[in-house]
Amino acid sequence: xxxxxxxxxxxxxxxxxxYAGADLTGTSHFHYPENLRAVRVxxxxxxxxxxxxxxxxxxxDGVLISGCHPGECHYMQGNYLARRKITLFRNLMEFVxxxxxxxxxxxxxxxxxxxxxxxxxEVTNKIKELGPLSAFEE
Amino acid sequence: MDNQRFRDExxxxxSEGNVRCLIGYSKDAAGFRVSPLFARTEGDVERLLFSPLxxxxxxxxxxxxxxxxxxxxxxxxxxxxxxxxxxxxSRALCQILAEKGxxxxxxxxxxxxxxxVIDLSRIEARFQGRRECAEVTEEGGAYLVxxxxxxxxxxxxxxxxxxxxxxxxxxxLVYDVLLGEPVAQRKPxxxxxxxxEAMTLEEKEKFWKEIFGRCLRCYACRNACPLCYCDECVLxxxxxxxxxxxxxxxxxxxxxxxxxxxLAGRCAGCGECERVCPVNLPLMLLNRKMxxxxxxxxGHTAGxxxxxxPVFSTFDRKDPEDFIL
Amino acid sequence: xENYGLKKDSLKEFLKTLQDVELFAPVRRGxxxxxxxxxxxxxxxxxxxxxxxxxxxLLLPQTEILxxxxxxxxxxEPDFRGTKKKRFVFGVRPxxxxxxxxxxxxxxxxxxDPYYVAKRSNTVLAGLQCSHPFxxxxxxxxxxxxxxxxxxxxxxxxCGGSYLIEVYTEKGQQVVKEAQSLLxxxxxxxxxxxxxxxxxxxxxxxxxxxxxxxxxxxxxxxEDPIWGDMARKCISCGICTYxxxxxxxxxxxxxxxxxxxxxxxxxxxCMFGEYTLHASGHNPRPTRAERLRNRMYHxxxxxxxxxxxxxxxxxxxxxxxxxxxxxxxENLQSIESAR
Numbered sequence: 001x002x003x004x005x006x007x008x009x010x011x012x013x014x015x016x017x018x019y020a021g022a023d024l025t026g027t028s029h030f031h032y033p034e035n036l037r038a039v040r041v042x043x044x045x046x047x048x049x050x051x052x053x054x055x056x057x058x059x060x061d062g063v064l065i066s067g068c069h070p071g072e073c074h075y076m077q078g079n080y081l082a083r084r085k086i087t088l089f090r091n092l093m094e095f096v097x098x099x100x101x102x103x104x105x106x107x108x109x110x111x112x113x114x115x116x117x118x119x120x121x122e123v124t125n126k127i128k129e130l131g132p133l134s135a136f137e138e
Numbered sequence: 139m140d141n142q143r144f145r146d147e148x149x150x151x152x153s154e155g156n157v158r159c160l161i162g163y164s165k166d167a168a169g170f171r172v173s174p175l176f177a178r179t180e181g182d183v184e185r186l187l188f189s190p191l192x193x194x195x196x197x198x199x200x201x202x203x204x205x206x207x208x209x210x211x212x213x214x215x216x217x218x219x220x221x222x223x224x225x226x227x228s229r230a231l232c233q234i235l236a237e238k239g240x241x242x243x244x245x246x247x248x249x250x251x252x253x254x255v256i257d258l259s260r261i262e263a264r265f266q267g268r269r270e271c272a273e274v275t276e277e278g279g280a281y282l283v284x285x286x287x288x289x290x291x292x293x294x295x296x297x298x299x300x301x302x303x304x305x306x307x308x309x310x311l312v313y314d315v316l317l318g319e320p321v322a323q324r325k326p327x328x329x330x331x332x333x334x335e336a337m338t339l340e341e342k343e344k345f346w347k348e349i350f351g352r353c354l355r356c357y358a359c360r361n362a363c364p365l366c367y368c369d370e371c372v373l374x375x376x377x378x379x380x381x382x383x384x385x386x387x388x389x390x391x392x393x394x395x396x397x398x399x400x401l402a403g404r405c406a407g408c409g410e411c412e413r414v415c416p417v418n419l420p421l422m423l424l425n426r427k428m429x430x431x432x433x434x435x436x437g438h439t440a441g442x443x444x445x446x447x448p449v450f451s452t453f454d455r456k457d458p459e460d461f462i463l
Numbered sequence: 464x465e466n467y468g469l470k471k472d473s474l475k476e477f478l479k480t481l482q483d484v485e486l487f488a489p490v491r492r493g494x495x496x497x498x499x500x501x502x503x504x505x506x507x508x509x510x511x512x513x514x515x516x517x518x519x520x521l522l523l524p525q526t527e528i529l530x531x532x533x534x535x536x537x538x539x540e541p542d543f544r545g546t547k548k549k550r551f552v553f554g555v556r557p558x559x560x561x562x563x564x565x566x567x568x569x570x571x572x573x574x575x576d577p578y579y580v581a582k583r584s585n586t587v588l589a590g591l592q593c594s595h596p597f598x599x600x601x602x603x604x605x606x607x608x609x610x611x612x613x614x615x616x617x618x619x620x621x622c623g624g625s626y627l628i629e630v631y632t633e634k635g636q637q638v639v640k641e642a643q644s645l646l647x648x649x650x651x652x653x654x655x656x657x658x659x660x661x662x663x664x665x666x667x668x669x670x671x672x673x674x675x676x677x678x679x680x681x682x683x684x685x686e687d688p689i690w691g692d693m694a695r696k697c698i699s700c701g702i703c704t705y706x707x708x709x710x711x712x713x714x715x716x717x718x719x720x721x722x723x724x725x726x727x728x729x730x731x732x733c734m735f736g737e738y739t740l741h742a743s744g745h746n747p748r749p750t751r752a753e754r755l756r757n758r759m760y761h762x763x764x765x766x767x768x769x770x771x772x773x774x775x776x777x778x779x780x781x782x783x784x785x786x787x788x789x790x791x792x793e794n795l796q797s798i799e800s801a802r
């Protein structure tokens with residue numbers, strides 16, 4: 001019997017908006033798939049796409065980066081810088097044969113508990129569709 | 139280019155007293171190879187030359203060894219370094235200057251408008267076994283190759299380096315002296331990148347798997363790259379460790395993704411990474427893909443403006459975000 | 464020594480008769496020829512135009528698992544998975560075979576390395592005589608030759624339409640026994656052709672040097688500025704060391720993926736900046752000058768003092784592949800003429 005694919009998804013959440021939002025998701029009892037491991041960063045602007053590479057190499061099938069909405073970044077511009085970097089990195093991933101849908105990004109504010117749950121559900125379903133990531137295997 | 143005028147300029151520059159050395163090329167004793175020459179004396183200057191065989195990027199030596207030459211912020215009255223720079227070299231210099239990696243005041247740049255250089259493996263294959271000291275000049279659309287008493291005319295296309303065929307920055311942008319007339323400039327084109335983009339995702343994965351499977355992790359690409367000059371390179375850091383040292387598909391993929399990303403918007407297109415690779419990895423495909431996307435997405439081209447801010451430390455409110463939930 | 468004739472057309476047949484062995488041979492990978500595991504002898508590419516990367520990695524893998532462990536603890540035994548199978552390496556050049564001898568002097572003597580020793584004893588080396596040495600070959604200056612049998616179990620000589628195979632060891636004889644039906648006694652023509660091929664190969668070596676003055680001068684040149692001049696164009700990469708048939712330095716790393724870890728031994732290079740970097744931050748070989756000097760001393764002085772033989776087989780790959788065109792022969796000549 002084929003074992004159902006249970007993806008590993010690593011999420012990098014900015015402290016001020018998305019991490020707080022994810023926390024609200026929990027306290028509000030909005031359920032989302034348990035495939036997600038959350039990593040708190042102070043701002044998405046400090047995220048180096050190498051974080052995603054390291055996550056993929058360590059067995060993640062998908063990576064989610066979530067931050068403040070444009071104009072609401074606690075550090076003014078971090079999320080705009082992240083947006084640029086991730087746009088480019090997704091193109092690079094696609095170029096080497098890795099589906100760019102494995103690196104997702106969202107804007108989730110501290111009050112958007114429901115949205116976070118929806119984002120995680122959507123991302124998890126998409127990764128389930130894509131299947132396990134094999135490009136980073138030995 | 140007029141090699142005599144070049145040497146006269148070099149002598150003049152070195153005689154100015156505060157110039158530590160002039161980095162140029164000299165011809166190796168045998169065959170088709172050239173070497174970087176760190177000229178200090180008149181005797182050294184006599185060995186300087188520029189010819190279609192000059193295929194090494196000299197800019198790399200400005201930043202190769204920590205503390206060796208030119209940290210930024212150095213006092214202007216200290217020693218200067220003169221350097222010969224082709225179009226791509228000047229573009230690399232321009233990018234390093236824009237990043238404040240080098241002090242402009244300490245540089246004297248001898249710019250060389252470059253019609254392209256020869257692929258060493260092609261000319262060595264064409265004249266297999268010949269060890270006489272070769273002299274090569276470009277005349278019309280051909281290279282005149284002199285080996286001992288023999289002379290050969292070879293069509294330029296046969297020997298010209300692949301990445302020179304695609305060069306869109308042959309004329310130096312940063313220079314103090316310009317040696318030679320500007321050459322015709324062509325618009326950037328990316329057929330090689332488009333060919334890979336046209337593959338399906340599975341085809342791409344297979345394509346790159348075979349390529350990265352050959353990688354020896356020798357670091358020649360990184361060491362030869364004029365834009366790779368971080369004191370602590372993320373590719374070899376152990377605390378924290380981003381890339382494992384093991385040589386296998388997954389770790390090699392991580393290595394090359396990391397390097398391509400770190401060069402995105404910074405790569406000057408000199409092609410050294412491909413030239414030096416002992417297993418002929420088509421690394422410029424990654425860098426040119428990044429170059430194409432940088433222009434298309436953010437209107438950014440590396441190494442064209444010393445005042446340009448690094449592409450990832452700026453943003454535009456209208457940057458694409460249709461992929462963001 | 465036994466010798467046999469084998470029709471060239473029958474080479475793939477011959478390789479197919481090998482029972483219970485993993486076959487390794489030169490194959491084309493893109494523009495490069497390297498020794499790889501070959502499951503079907505059709506894939507063998509005896510490329511005479513491109514010097515293959517050395518077969519060293521077959522006995523000294525670039526990444527070798529010493530042992531694996533996880534949260535449950537350490538294993539009771541090291542991981543010898545890579546050493547069990549019998550191997551047959553076909554198409555090794557004489558210089559590379561001599562290179563194994565130099566690696567043996569380190570990995571088999573005072574402190575025998577169990578991974579290397581096991582693989583070595585399970586491996587049969589079948590050489591291919593260099594009928595056309597490459598432009599930077601200088602094996603004859605270092606005690607070798609394009610036809611040297613040193614370190615080989617068998618040696619194939621290309622005699623036009625056929626190979627003449629010389630067998631030197633019991634291991635080699637065992638292999639040949641299985642292919643008896645394809646082999647014949649060599650004819651007089653084959654033997655004459657073989658002698659001609661050996662003669663011509665030696666004449667085709669273009670480069671040479673003498674090491675006498677080098678060893679003498681190295682006694683006094685350690686602090687000389689010659690090394691700075693020599694190393695100024697070096698870019699400190701690992702190409703020369705990784706493509707050298709006699710380089711054997713390694714690093715050990717612990718690496719983990721998802722709770723499972725391995726201790727791996729990986730190739731290291733004395734040319735890398737971090738090679739002698741101490742935990743304190745001090746580096747006794749901080750610049751390329753000291754590192755290049757070290758490499759020259761290791762190969763052309765220390766190895767001779769310790770093992771009686773230079774740590775170089777004259778394959779010339781470092782000269783051919785160096786991105787900065789460092790020429791080992793010229794460098795040795797400048798050491799020789801320095802005093």
